[in-house]
Amino acid sequence: MTPVEGHSSLHRDNYSSAIINTNVDSYKSYMSQRERKIKEIQEIEMLKKDVTEIKSMMKLILDKL
Numbered sequence: 001m002t003p004v005e006g007h008s009s010l011h012r013d014n015y016s017s018a019i020i021n022t023n024v025d026s027y028k029s030y031m032s033q034r035e036r037k038i039k040e041i042q043e044i045e046m047l048k049k050d051v052t053e054i055k056s057m058m059k060l061i062l063d064k065l
Helices: 024-064
Strands: 002-004 007-012 019-021
Antiparallel strands (some): 002 007, 007 019
């Protein structure tokens, strides 16, 4: 791998020409942020589903009145 000029933690793979970040701490930080974001998205989707269900139940109740 060849170091990228001006970036101590970036290297270019000589075979695929891909840029690779060799800073483990920055990778762990990225993965932690990604996991938090995925959990937030899942929680939002669950809340949307709950609200839809509540709306359906309210509609049923109002229709019976």
